[in-house]
Amino acid sequence: MNPQRKIVTASPENSETPLDNSAGWVTPNRLFFVRNHFEPPVATDAAAWTCTLDGLVARPAAWTFAELASLPQHTVFATVECAGNGRSFLRERAEGVQWGAGAIGNAEWSGVPLRTLLEPAGLAAGATEVVFEGADHGEEHGHAMNFSRSLPLAKALHPDTIIALRMNGEWLEPNHGAPMRLFVPGHYGVASVKWLRAMRVIDHAYPGFFQTTKYSVNRPGPGGKVRQPIGASAVKSAILQPPEGAQLGLGRHLVAGLAWAGEEKIAGVDVSSDGGRTWQAAQLKGIRQPYCWCQWETRWTVGAAGDYTLLARAHTETGQTQPLDYNPDNLGYIINLPIARNVSVAASRPAQVYFADAPPWNDFMEAYATENSRRPLDVELALTAGDGI
Amino acid sequence: MNPQRKIVTASPENSETPLDNSAGWVTPNRLFFVRNHFEPPVATDAAAWTCTLDGLVARPAAWTFAELASLPQHTVFATVECAGNGRSFLRERAEGVQWGAGAIGNAEWSGVPLRTLLEPAGLAAGATEVVFEGADHGEEHGHAMNFSRSLPLAKALHPDTIIALRMNGEWLEPNHGAPMRLFVPGHYGVASVKWLRAMRVIDHAYPGFFQTTKYSVNRPGPGGKVRQPIGASAVKSAILQPPEGAQLGLGRHLVAGLAWAGEEKIAGVDVSSDGGRTWQAAQLKGIRQPYCWCQWETRWTVGAAGDYTLLARAHTETGQTQPLDYNPDNLGYIINLPIARNVSVAASRPAQVYFADAPPWNDFMEAYATENSRRPLDVELALTAGDGI
Numbered sequence: 001m002n003p004q005r006k007i008v009t010a011s012p013e014n015s016e017t018p019l020d021n022s023a024g025w026v027t028p029n030r031l032f033f034v035r036n037h038f039e040p041p042v043a044t045d046a047a048a049w050t051c052t053l054d055g056l057v058a059r060p061a062a063w064t065f066a067e068l069a070s071l072p073q074h075t076v077f078a079t080v081e082c083a084g085n086g087r088s089f090l091r092e093r094a095e096g097v098q099w100g101a102g103a104i105g106n107a108e109w110s111g112v113p114l115r116t117l118l119e120p121a122g123l124a125a126g127a128t129e130v131v132f133e134g135a136d137h138g139e140e141h142g143h144a145m146n147f148s149r150s151l152p153l154a155k156a157l158h159p160d161t162i163i164a165l166r167m168n169g170e171w172l173e174p175n176h177g178a179p180m181r182l183f184v185p186g187h188y189g190v191a192s193v194k195w196l197r198a199m200r201v202i203d204h205a206y207p208g209f210f211q212t213t214k215y216s217v218n219r220p221g222p223g224g225k226v227r228q229p230i231g232a233s234a235v236k237s238a239i240l241q242p243p244e245g246a247q248l249g250l251g252r253h254l255v256a257g258l259a260w261a262g263e264e265k266i267a268g269v270d271v272s273s274d275g276g277r278t279w280q281a282a283q284l285k286g287i288r289q290p291y292c293w294c295q296w297e298t299r300w301t302v303g304a305a306g307d308y309t310l311l312a313r314a315h316t317e318t319g320q321t322q323p324l325d326y327n328p329d330n331l332g333y334i335i336n337l338p339i340a341r342n343v344s345v346a347a348s349r350p351a352q353v354y355f356a357d358a359p360p361w362n363d364f365m366e367a368y369a370t371e372n373s374r375r376p377l378d379v380e381l382a383l384t385a386g387d388g389i
Numbered sequence: 390m391n392p393q394r395k396i397v398t399a400s401p402e403n404s405e406t407p408l409d410n411s412a413g414w415v416t417p418n419r420l421f422f423v424r425n426h427f428e429p430p431v432a433t434d435a436a437a438w439t440c441t442l443d444g445l446v447a448r449p450a451a452w453t454f455a456e457l458a459s460l461p462q463h464t465v466f467a468t469v470e471c472a473g474n475g476r477s478f479l480r481e482r483a484e485g486v487q488w489g490a491g492a493i494g495n496a497e498w499s500g501v502p503l504r505t506l507l508e509p510a511g512l513a514a515g516a517t518e519v520v521f522e523g524a525d526h527g528e529e530h531g532h533a534m535n536f537s538r539s540l541p542l543a544k545a546l547h548p549d550t551i552i553a554l555r556m557n558g559e560w561l562e563p564n565h566g567a568p569m570r571l572f573v574p575g576h577y578g579v580a581s582v583k584w585l586r587a588m589r590v591i592d593h594a595y596p597g598f599f600q601t602t603k604y605s606v607n608r609p610g611p612g613g614k615v616r617q618p619i620g621a622s623a624v625k626s627a628i629l630q631p632p633e634g635a636q637l638g639l640g641r642h643l644v645a646g647l648a649w650a651g652e653e654k655i656a657g658v659d660v661s662s663d664g665g666r667t668w669q670a671a672q673l674k675g676i677r678q679p680y681c682w683c684q685w686e687t688r689w690t691v692g693a694a695g696d697y698t699l700l701a702r703a704h705t706e707t708g709q710t711q712p713l714d715y716n717p718d719n720l721g722y723i724i725n726l727p728i729a730r731n732v733s734v735a736a737s738r739p740a741q742v743y744f745a746d747a748p749p750w751n752d753f754m755e756a757y758a759t760e761n762s763r764r765p766l767d768v769e770l771a772l773t774a775g776d777g778i
Contacts, residue, residue: 023462023499026415028558072630072643073412075675075684110412168557169417241461254461286464287676295464 012036016102027105038138055200058122078185094332111164150206186263233262249349259314260293401425405491416494427527444589447511467574483721500553539595575652607718622651638738648703649682
């Protein structure tokens with residue numbers, strides 16, 4: 001009843017959001033998945049923590065946490081997914097942390113728009129990228145390094161790209177990058193460098209380990225395949241209900257889940273109960289906006305006992321759709337094919353009656369909401385009573 | 390740097406959300422204002438906590454917390470305000486807790502739609518209200534009582550009215566009604582009975598203390614003024630920046646805040662810097678939907694030193710507007726006139742340069758967000774460079 005993050009590796013912590021147990025659109029901070037490459041550095045004096053800016057700028061600068069906290073804050077809701085989320089579902093095992101479906105979460109991020117810091121510094125004409133360096137330090141493939149990654153200048157200057165100080169209104173926690181992190185809405189989590197301590201403006205493709213050796217994919221190029229850093233998140237969905245292996249009765253069942261598409265907005269989700277032969281449109285629910293996952297649900301009526309494979313497939317307003325097969329050029333990242341959810345149905349089990357639709361006579365009563373003037377209600381009830389309610 | 394709730398009374402706790410320090414749309418649970426009438430009861434065995442249903446129903450019923458948690462959950466974002474919020478700003482002191490502006494917060498509420506419990510119970514034809522009783526117990530005006538309040542049946546059956554188990558994705562905390570509370574989006578907080586333990590369907594106006602003696606207002610009726618329980622929240626706004634008493638320089642300043650309107654959606658906010666003689670429209674920002682506060686901001690250019698009185702005034706899509714004067718028939722509740730924020734401006738102080746608008750050359754770069762294809766960026770930069778950036 002009090003879910004915790006699901007630990008995948010203990011040191012450093014890599015852990016998943018317990019999606020099946022955290023009903024709602026916002027993921028609480030303590031349940032929000034953690035992806036650490038090295039041990040999290042601890043800010044012993046958060047107020048004095050400093051982030052520097054240098055490289056191709058006219059005026060190098062530095063800001064303490066206290067200074068950033070005193071500037072006007074910008075807020076953005078965004079879903080963040082680890083680029084390796086779902087890796088354990090791949091038929092051919094890919095190298096890396098074997099994530100289930102929960103390396104994803106949705107939160108409200110608040111902080112200082114990066115462009116309000118970059119612009120006054122005077123960007124040089126040839127600038128193309130900004131490199132961000134975290135304070136986390138360790139060894140990869142025999143080389144000591146800090147975690148670092150670059151962003152194209154245009155995305156760095158986007159008004160929603162911020163140095164985040166808060167997550168869901170709370171100051172960042174150590175595992176989420178306290179006291180400050182880059183936050184890049186719509187991109188895979190690797191872009192949002194935690195424990196941010198330095199920014200450098202450059203004029204070339206940054207050859208950092210975490211965007212050349214790791215977190216990169218093969219894409220068609222002029223002379224064949226070209227290795228590219230991953231960037232914006234791809235369209236994807238997840239089924240949350242019913243749970244994997246559920247044992248259901250005949251009747252109507254709720255099939256519900258989430259869908260997201262990086263910088264784009266979800267336009268629809270289709271659900272199949274026969275392993276992908278036929279699909280039916282689900283209903284989108286609640287808040288639906290760019291960057292963020294949206295909730296969806298549909299009712300599935302099943303009249304025959306047997307084993308069923310449920311699939312969900314999302315598409316966006318620009319026509320981006322989840323592929324039905326995994327692209328091996330994604331090299332263990334961007335795993336956005338529909339993941340099967342298997343359930344069994346038996347006639348001997350009771351149907352889940354509480355999933356039934358509410359009777360339609362409620363709909364016209366929903367408009368009634370003025371401040372406690374009760375007489376109209378009596379009339380409405382008189383019209384609808386005697387109906388077995 | 391680590392704000393806490395502002396305590397107004399210590400026992401039982403009544404405390405405010407530190408609005409000036411909690412940037413963002415969602416209010417974190419630990420900062421979310423608390424309004425307790427009696428000491429909060431503590432659920433020693435939350436899973437076994439039971440809520441009963443009786444009265445004018447064919448099938449009385451009861452549900453444990455564990456049972457409710459196993460049902461499909463519905464999520465709704467809503468701003469909740471105490472009906473006495475802002476009472477300390479009234480020129481004539483009104484009885485009751487002397488709230489500042491912070492008896493308000495915005496959160497994601499998740500739980501079981503009440504109608505999925507009420508309908509299968511078989512509501513009688515004459516039913517008009519549902520009474521909700523909390524487990525909190527104490528004395529008021531010499532009478533021992535539990536906190537209790539009723540809701541018109543139509544609002545009780547609204548699909549967004551829920552028995553809430555979670556707040557911002559976390560299980561409820563004791564001060565917020567753990568393990569279960571009624572949650573009535575769009576109504577003043579008093580409607581959302583905490584520590585819910587009993588529901589009774591009735592066919593008359595419930596004469597409970599907290600809707601006849603307290604939490605009621607005078608309204609015109611057939612034979613003069615009629616006392617009515619308060620219900621839906623009225624339209625209202627708050628200025629969060631600049632702070633009260635701010636000392637500013639000449640130049641452009643950010644004026645920003647929040648606006649909300651119960652079950653309605655905010656259509657606009659006007660801001661005055663001359664105590665209400667002239668008004669200018671502010672810009673609405675971020676998420677805007679029924680039940681919820683929305684963020685707004687505007688730039689205020691001031692060219693002369695002096696003392697200024699800032700006011701904000703919100704209106705809704707149906708034309709509801711904040712009144713400029715307090716209605717004494719509201720009896721110390723529904724305090725929704727604009728609250729003055731006084732600032733002083735002196736030529737000798739530096740302007741707040743970090744409030745300046747970003748240069749327009751960023752706007753056409755915002756569309757650039759495809760996955761790390763960097764060449765178009767170089768062209769765009771060439772067009773805009775040499776401009777002193």
